Amino acid sequence: MTYHILIADPLSEEGIYPLRQADGLEITIATDLSKEDLLERIKGFDALLVRSQTQVTREVIEAASNLKIIGRAGVGVDNIDLDAATEHGIIVVNAPDGNTNSAAEHTIAMLTALARKIPQAFNSLKNGEWDRKSFIGVELKNKTLGVIGLGRIGAEVAARAKGQRMNVIAYDPFLTEEKAQKMGIGFGTVGDVLKAADFITIHTPLLKETRHLINEEAFAKMKDGVQIINCARGGIIDEDALYGAIVSGKVAGAALDVFEMEPFVDHPLLTLPEVIATPHLGASTVEAQESVAVDVSQDVVNFFKGEAVRNPVNLPSVSKEVMAKIAPFFDLAEKLGIFLSRMTDEAIEEVNIKYAGELANYDVRALTRNTVKGILKRNLGNHVNDVNAKFLAERFDIKVNEHKTTTGKGFLHLITAEIVTAKFTHRVAGTLLNGLGARIVKVDDYVVDVVPEGHLLFIKHKDQPGAIGRVGTLLAQKDINIATMQVGRSTVGGDAIMMLTIDNRVEQTEIEDLTELEDIYEVKAIDL
Numbered sequence: 001m002t003y004h005i006l007i008a009d010p011l012s013e014e015g016i017y018p019l020r021q022a023d024g025l026e027i028t029i030a031t032d033l034s035k036e037d038l039l040e041r042i043k044g045f046d047a048l049l050v051r052s053q054t055q056v057t058r059e060v061i062e063a064a065s066n067l068k069i070i071g072r073a074g075v076g077v078d079n080i081d082l083d084a085a086t087e088h089g090i091i092v093v094n095a096p097d098g099n100t101n102s103a104a105e106h107t108i109a110m111l112t113a114l115a116r117k118i119p120q121a122f123n124s125l126k127n128g129e130w131d132r133k134s135f136i137g138v139e140l141k142n143k144t145l146g147v148i149g150l151g152r153i154g155a156e157v158a159a160r161a162k163g164q165r166m167n168v169i170a171y172d173p174f175l176t177e178e179k180a181q182k183m184g185i186g187f188g189t190v191g192d193v194l195k196a197a198d199f200i201t202i203h204t205p206l207l208k209e210t211r212h213l214i215n216e217e218a219f220a221k222m223k224d225g226v227q228i229i230n231c232a233r234g235g236i237i238d239e240d241a242l243y244g245a246i247v248s249g250k251v252a253g254a255a256l257d258v259f260e261m262e263p264f265v266d267h268p269l270l271t272l273p274e275v276i277a278t279p280h281l282g283a284s285t286v287e288a289q290e291s292v293a294v295d296v297s298q299d300v301v302n303f304f305k306g307e308a309v310r311n312p313v314n315l316p317s318v319s320k321e322v323m324a325k326i327a328p329f330f331d332l333a334e335k336l337g338i339f340l341s342r343m344t345d346e347a348i349e350e351v352n353i354k355y356a357g358e359l360a361n362y363d364v365r366a367l368t369r370n371t372v373k374g375i376l377k378r379n380l381g382n383h384v385n386d387v388n389a390k391f392l393a394e395r396f397d398i399k400v401n402e403h404k405t406t407t408g409k410g411f412l413h414l415i416t417a418e419i420v421t422a423k424f425t426h427r428v429a430g431t432l433l434n435g436l437g438a439r440i441v442k443v444d445d446y447v448v449d450v451v452p453e454g455h456l457l458f459i460k461h462k463d464q465p466g467a468i469g470r471v472g473t474l475l476a477q478k479d480i481n482i483a484t485m486q487v488g489r490s491t492v493g494g495d496a497i498m499m500l501t502i503d504n505r506v507e508q509t510e511i512e513d514l515t516e517l518e519d520i521y522e523v524k525a526i527d528l
């Protein structure tokens, strides 16, 4: 099998080495595609790798009939329609760590250049002027740097600013006073930061909540003569409001690496002498580009090898240690789901999955997704996968609940999956037995011991002499060999079940014939 990879933005050649080394991957590099060309070209590709330039819109995702993974060589995924990717079962991976240092260094370079008006002075010099009066700067020492967004990059910037002997005050929804104290920085609300800072640097992602976070109202709260740096994303600062604040003298200077619309050739803000700018170069170093390309390429390789990806954006990430504990249960979890989907033809309203024993100590959301995937597969086939299973369940109004208990009822680990319909509840439990592999150990209230593999028949019948014989005879007449059989009953002469493993898949007509036998209530064929 060959998977086709489209690299649509320039990536470091050294960085894509993992892709070039892997078997079964064919790489096409086509950068600077127009929107129309991308819509046309994307059709045959299994993977798309981008930086920040290519806009992976819903339209692109819907035009991509084979696309399975989108790799973003960098942090911000605001150029990718994540909802559309999730709905279409496409995993999005990024490279969150590879450019932190470069982006932080660029921010500090911008801060210093802004304070000392270096670009303006250089331009003047190049224009043949020796002007030592117009470019009087300010020192950073003892000034206050306000950091909005203290994640990976914000924290690096804060640490470096302290090296410049600046006072740092930060706001981040995840920042506590204790953590701020440990970092040796001040802590406050956005309002506190805006009020206290001589320089303000933004390091949040561009989200609905952060769009125009720095607007007219925010500028009004700032000190007169404040200077602003944005090396995060265009759109976090309202550019019209910034223009007004500079012209009015409220803001003394701005250093911008990012803009609301990129790319552009001219921009009103660049007509102002107080503004210095770079064309989105925060991550443009040899080291960062190699690092993000390696990270994202490695995840694409892992994905096509069927291994866990390290930096999923639209799936919760699972640590290596947890993955090692839960990965052996993936197949069983999915099979419990497939089994349950065959137990009813009614609309499923609720799915309850209970993890008992040691499994209860781990993050098992990936197992839950597998069970939900198994349940939905009956009607959705390959349209459902790990990425969209929960989303599709929600779309069909199926509530998914996860429960945990450390008591394993005699099993080291036990997964019990349950579906609830308007009329019935069905339950199936499975485990992994040391040295023996997966087993289904309970179906509804009946204890069984069945290998979840191949073709199974689940038959509900009356506990009467002859019922089992009649099933065996009819299957023999149809030339269907029984490999294993388990029986269980609730009470003598009451309801009972048979679980058969058979060598061939049964047809619907054969199920109907079995159902018509005396004392047989219900027959379900389950292919695992």
Ligand SMILES: NC(=O)C1=CN([C@@H]2O[C@H](COP(=O)(O)OP(=O)(O)OC[C@H]3O[C@@H](n4cnc5c(N)ncnc54)[C@H](O)[C@@H]3O)[C@@H](O)[C@H]2O)C=CC1
Residues within 6 Å of the ligand: 074, 075, 076, 077, 096, 099, 100, 103, 148, 149, 150, 151, 152, 153, 154, 171, 172, 173, 174, 203, 204, 205, 206, 209, 210, 213, 231, 232, 233, 257, 258, 280, 281, 282, 283, 284
């Ligand atoms: N100019 C460039 O070339 C680059 C730009 N970036 C941008 O920088 C951003 C930050 O990157 P990282 O630090 O790696 O991300 P991160 O995820 O480590 O940090 C983002 C921080 O922003 C905080 N945040 C979210 N909403 C907030 C709000 N309303 N107010 C205050 N804080 C808020 C989060 O809690 C988080 O701590 C990225 O999203 C990306 O857009 C990243 C790399 C290079």
Ligand SMILES: O=C(O)CCC(=O)C(=O)O
Residues within 6 Å of the ligand: 051, 052, 053, 073, 074, 075, 076, 077, 099, 280, 282, 283, 284
């Ligand atoms: O791809 C790039 O160079 C931009 C990096 C960036 O903005 C990011 O990683 O969020």
